[in-house]
Amino acid sequence: MTKAQVVLAAVVVVLSASFCFRDFNPLYNSTSAQTDTLLIKSDSVPAKPEWITLYDSLHLREEGLSEAAFRYAWFGFQKMKLSNPVMAIADFSQSSRNKRLYVIDVIRKKVLMHTYVAHGRNSGEEFAKKFSNTNSSFQSSLGFYRTMGTYIGKHGLSLKLEGVEKGINDRAFERAIVMHGAEYVSESFIKNTGRLGRSQGCPAVSIADSKKLINMLYNGAGLFIYSMDQKYFKSSSLLAGLTQEEEVQTSPLLYTSAK
Numbered sequence: 001m002t003k004a005q006v007v008l009a010a011v012v013v014v015l016s017a018s019f020c021f022r023d024f025n026p027l028y029n030s031t032s033a034q035t036d037t038l039l040i041k042s043d044s045v046p047a048k049p050e051w052i053t054l055y056d057s058l059h060l061r062e063e064g065l066s067e068a069a070f071r072y073a074w075f076g077f078q079k080m081k082l083s084n085p086v087m088a089i090a091d092f093s094q095s096s097r098n099k100r101l102y103v104i105d106v107i108r109k110k111v112l113m114h115t116y117v118a119h120g121r122n123s124g125e126e127f128a129k130k131f132s133n134t135n136s137s138f139q140s141s142l143g144f145y146r147t148m149g150t151y152i153g154k155h156g157l158s159l160k161l162e163g164v165e166k167g168i169n170d171r172a173f174e175r176a177i178v179m180h181g182a183e184y185v186s187e188s189f190i191k192n193t194g195r196l197g198r199s200q201g202c203p204a205v206s207i208a209d210s211k212k213l214i215n216m217l218y219n220g221a222g223l224f225i226y227s228m229d230q231k232y233f234k235s236s237s238l239l240a241g242l243t244q245e246e247e248v249q250t251s252p253l254l255y256t257s258a259k
Contacts, residue, residue: 051075058104058111065091065102073224076144076238077106080164083220084147088213090117090203092128092140092227096196101205103216112216115209118185121198128227133163133171138200141169141177142232145223150214155180156207159214161223168235169225179203179217181210 048056051074055061060070073089085107094100101117104110119128120140132139141163148160158180163169169177182204183189184197197204203225205213217223233239 054106054109057109060102060111063102063111063114064094064098064100065089066093068228069093069224069226072226072239072242073222075242076224076236077222079238080144080146080222082146082222084217084222086112086216086221088217088221088223090223090225092119092123092142092225095126096128096198097126097190097194101203103213113209113213115213116185116187116196116206118182118196118199118202118204120201123198123201126195131227131229131232132201133167133169133175135171135175140201140203140225141172141175142225142227142229143169143236144238145169145172145225147179147217147219147221147223150218153178153180155182155204157181157211157214159218161203165236165238168232175201177201177203179205179210179214179223181205181207183207
C-alpha cells in the first residue's frame, strides 16, 4: 500500500467514526442543538419596563422623586387613560422646602417643569402628614385627579380638579380644591419661615409658575398627589393589585391617549 493510500484510509476511518458518534450519541442531535440555542436566548437580559426606562432617562431620582412615587403614578395614569399626555406628580413625602412638583410629558419623554407646591395647612407644617376628603378640613387629599377647565377666581387664573378616587378625593370639586398661584409659595417665604406657606387644601403653586403650569395641564391631564400613607394604598382602586411581583413579571403598560 502506497503512502497516499495509507493517508486516504486514515481519513476515511476518522470520518466514519465521527458520523457514528453523531448517530449513536444521544447527547448530540439536531434537537439538542436547537435546545441549546433556545437556552441561550432565555438567558438574555429582559428589557426594562417602560416606566423604569423613562424614570432613569429623565434622571428623576437625582431630582428627588422616588422610584416608588413614579411607579404608582405611572400605573394609575395608565388606568385613567388621560386625553392630555401630561402627568404631574406632587410628592408630599418630601419637605415643602423642596421642589416637589414634577410635570412630565409622557409622549415627548420630557420634564416640563420641576417646582414648588403647597399642601393644606391642617395637613402639617413642613411635611404633609394628615389627609382628608372632608369639607372645611383644610387638609390635602391624596390620589389621582383629572384636570378640567380654568376660571378666574380670587387667586386669578385657576385650574379645576376632578378627584377620581371615591372616598379619597372625590369631593375635591365641592371643596373647591383647585390649582392656583399664591404669594406664600416662594423661596422668600421659605427663607423667612423655614417652610413653604400652606393652602386650605389646594395644591397651590407660585404666582410666577401658575399660568404656565395651568396651560400645560388643563383639560384632561393627570395629577397624582403622593405620600407614603398606607391607608391610602389600601383604599386606592387605581393601585389595587399592584405588587412587586406584578412589576417584575408583567409587560409594561403603554400610555394610551384618548386623542
